[in-house]
Amino acid sequence: MRLISLPLLLAVFSVVTWASAEEIRVKATVSSTVLADAVAVAEAGDTVILEAGIYREAVKLSKAIILRGEPGAILEGSDPLKADWQPVAGMNDVFSVELKKQPEGLLAAGAFIAEIRWDRAQKAGEWHWQTLLEKGTPLSGFKQVQALWMYHPQEKRAYLRWKEGASPAQAELAVVRSNKPLIEIGASGVVVEGLTFQGGKTAIELGKGAKDCVVRKCRVDSYEDTGILITDGASQCTVENCALTRGALEDWRATNEIRRENYEIWRLHKDVGKYDRVGIDLIEPGVANRILNNRFDRVFDGICLGDYRAESLDKPLPDAESGRGTEIAYNVIENTRDSGIELGTGCIEVNVHHNTLRHTHGGFRFKVPRIGPVFVHHNHLIEGTPFNLWFSMDSSPAEGYIYHNTFEGGDDAAIVYSSFNAMRNFATPKWHVLNNLALNVRDGFFEQRKGTPPRDFTESNNLITKDASAAEDKGLDLSTYRNGKPLPGCEKGYYHGRAPDVGAAEKGR
Numbered sequence: 140m141r142l143i144s145l146p147l148l149l150a151v152f153s154v155v156t157w158a159s160a161e162e163i164r165v166k167a168t169v170s171s172t173v174l175a176d177a178v179a180v181a182e183a184g185d186t187v188i189l190e191a192g193i194y195r196e197a198v199k200l201s202k203a204i205i206l207r208g209e210p211g212a213i214l215e216g217s218d219p220l221k222a223d224w225q226p227v228a229g230m231n232d233v234f235s236v237e238l239k240k241q242p243e244g245l246l247a248a249g250a251f252i253a254e255i256r257w258d259r260a261q262k263a264g265e266w267h268w269q270t271l272l273e274k275g276t277p278l279s280g281f282k283q284v285q286a287l288w289m290y291h292p293q294e295k296r297a298y299l300r301w302k303e304g305a306s307p308a309q310a311e312l313a314v315v316r317s318n319k320p321l322i323e324i325g326a327s328g329v330v331v332e333g334l335t336f337q338g339g340k341t342a343i344e345l346g347k348g349a350k351d352c353v354v355r356k357c358r359v360d361s362y363e364d365t366g367i368l369i370t371d372g373a374s375q376c377t378v379e380n381c382a383l384t385r386g387a388l389e390d391w392r393a394t395n396e397i398r399r400e401n402y403e404i405w406r407l408h409k410d411v412g413k414y415d416r417v418g419i420d421l422i423e424p425g426v427a428n429r430i431l432n433n434r435f436d437r438v439f440d441g442i443c444l445g446d447y448r449a450e451s452l453d454k455p456l457p458d459a460e461s462g463r464g465t466e467i468a469y470n471v472i473e474n475t476r477d478s479g480i481e482l483g484t485g486c487i488e489v490n491v492h493h494n495t496l497r498h499t500h501g502g503f504r505f506k507v508p509r510i511g512p513v514f515v516h517h518n519h520l521i522e523g524t525p526f527n528l529w530f531s532m533d534s535s536p537a538e539g540y541i542y543h544n545t546f547e548g549g550d551d552a553a554i555v556y557s558s559f560n561a562m563r564n565f566a567t568p569k570w571h572v573l574n575n576l577a578l579n580v581r582d583g584f585f586e587q588r589k590g591t592p593p594r595d596f597t598e599s600n601n602l603i604t605k606d607a608s609a610a611e612d613k614g615l616d617l618s619t620y621r622n623g624k625p626l627p628g629c630e631k632g633y634y635h636g637r638a639p640d641v642g643a644a645e646k647g648r
Contacts, residue, residue: 167192216339361386374425
């Protein structure tokens with residue numbers, strides 16, 4: 140039996156019960172420190188178990204413990220907002236209330252309301268903050284974005300246009316309590332599993348000191364900024380079997396019929412809002428992190444590996460080793476308001492495979508991979524609108540391989556060049572595009588956007604067809620393609636016929 144001091148034991152006894160010397164069970168109470176108290180008395184190797192209930196606190200894990208949630212254990216990052224909303228004179232259906240401090244986010248019944256940033260919405264016209272609050276976005280109004288809010292820093296007031304112009308007096312409103320992640324991991328060997336997160340700015344952050352950590356079987360039902368963040372050198376960490384959704388009052392699926400209206404959700408966040416809201420974001424990560432078997436639905440971006448400071452060749456690469464050896468595999472990403480997967484930075488030994496992207500707005504996007512090799516293979520992209528696989532921002536000097544992917548449906552080509560940098564010719568000279576299948580893709584395999592030169596990547600055995608059976612035995616054997624060695628996933632014996640099948644699936648396997 141581990142000995143602990145009597146004052147400490149008494150301090151936590153009412154909220155912590157001991158199942159064994161290595162297991163601490165926690166019950167939700169009105170205390171805002173019940174979880175932190177349990178973590179404080181836990182030692183490396185112990186398991187802290189959260190029983191069903193709502194825990195309104197944030198905690199940092201600085202020792203190798205297991206934090207496990209039983210069904211119904213929820214970490215809640217918001218607090219109810221009781222406010223006297225009043226109609227705004229001269230603004231139809233808009234209400235306001237005095238708030239001394241700017242909230243990190245505003246929710247209604249657990250769903251985030253889209254935020255306008257006052258400093259970014261000053262330009263006169265359809266995207267001015269007053270016009271947006273009264274009329275919604277220019278083309279779709281409030282059909283897709285059901286409500287809007289803004290904090291006015293000079294007036295110290297919050298403005299809100301509630302659903303259908305109704306008074307927000309009866310709405311179940313809440314504000315994000317803090318800009319801190321609900322769980323911050325800063326030690327080796329930490330495991331977080333089975334928990335549900337909602338209403339926080341960030342659900343989980345794996346940061347400085349995090350190594351060989353695991354986040355698994357967790358649910359992120361709503362987040363304002365990032366679902367799970369891997370940053371500040373966190374290495375050899377795994378995020379697996381988690382489910383993430385943005386949890387917002389925005390309802391859409393990318394379709395060609397209302398393509399421009401869909402784009403307004405992107406514009407609202409990127410042009411006048413708080414920029415991207417990413418499901419799993421790797422920003423300045425360490426090496427050998429793994430993102431496996433997760434499911435994303437109705438997020439802004441799905442999975443991003445990159446650094447906004449290096450999205451042009453005119454900017455230096457902060458750290459070439461950042462993100463080395465990242466694996467992104469077997470994830471399902473659906474209904475994104477922006478990209479399904481984004482890759483940038485050095486992209487050294489990055490392996491992205493066996494993911495399914497369906498109804499994604501930005502598809503699979505490359506934001507200036509610099510070095511490589513990066514391997515993108517055996518992915519299935521379905522009904523991308525507008526993009527399936529998209530080279531954007533600037534040329535990519537990286538060594539890269541795109542092979543055995545299937546592009547099915549969608550409104551554009553399988554691969555699109557769309558450079559944002561008019562100062563230089565767009566180029567991807569070290570990329571190899573092999574054995575890919577474009578199945579019922581409207582604009583075929585490749586589209587050259589205005590202002591970009593023809594493709595210069597190496598390409599072979601890519602097939603455009605309406606008949607999937609035409610892909611059988613039409614591929615190039617890649618088991619010795621890279622200097623006599625196999626590309627990942629194409630080791631000797633990886634196909635059974637005369638030649639590999641084109642696309643993500645080998646017939647009969």
